[in-house]
Amino acid sequence: LFAGTADFVSAAPSLGSLPPMRGVEIAFAGRSNVGKSSLVNALTGRNTLARTSHTPGRTQQLNFFDINGRFTLVDMPGYGFAAVEKAKVAAWTELIHAYLRGRANLARVYMLIDGRHGLKTIDTDVLDGLDKAAVSYQIVLTKGDELKKSEVSARIRGVEAALARRPAAYPEVLLTSSRDARGIAELRASIARLVAE
Ligand code: GTP
Ligand code: MG
DSSP: OOSSOEEEEEEESSGGGOOOOOSOEEEEEEBTTSSHHHHHHHHHTOTTSSOOOSSSOOOOSEEEEEETTTEEEEEOOOBOOTTSOHHHHHHHHHHHHHHHHHOTTEEEEEEEEETTTOOOHHHHHHHHHHHHHTOOEEEEEEOGGGSOHHHHHHHHHHHHHHHTTOTTBOSOOEEOOTTTOTTHHHHHHHHHHHHHO
């Protein structure tokens, strides 16, 4: 599914500028700096497809990528980044929520959570919104290379336990790293199953 071309389609700074819906769409959402854009690059094997940065707030629009003509991958701006103007944060938050609630061809949201920190209140607020809107989501823990071996299973189990009563949550939690590629094959397989449905 990923062996082929991955092309930037467009960037949408607002709901009014979303590209037309075409086939299955999946989105990467999560806090600023959690590693969304890096994961887009790791999945596609294209290091510079999505722009990444050490400083949070790098991705400021919804970025749409066509993967092999088979589905669309959406790299979202991060939420929860306080160091930019309040008005900007409010505008992003509104865009993120409106997109997540209202996109009919959005098959699943991959909710990226920093593996070192687990779920924060700001994440569970977004999950509440997805559950309410019945938008299916799966948790992907990022930066797995930063976790000690001994911490991994407890972190995964802790997040899985927190999902147990969430109606729109896919029960399996994946641990990934864009640095050492762990979990990337599993994430590709998860996406491939969705696209094949
Ligand atoms: P915004 O667009 O600002 O919301 O951020 P983002 O979620 O797209 O994060 P981005 O991919 O730009 O990465 C943020 C920082 O995390 C960069 O310094 C990356 O090098 C680092 N990073 C991303 N993935 C990993 C990973 O798997 N392991 C480690 N150790 N660092 C990572
Ligand atoms: Mg980004």
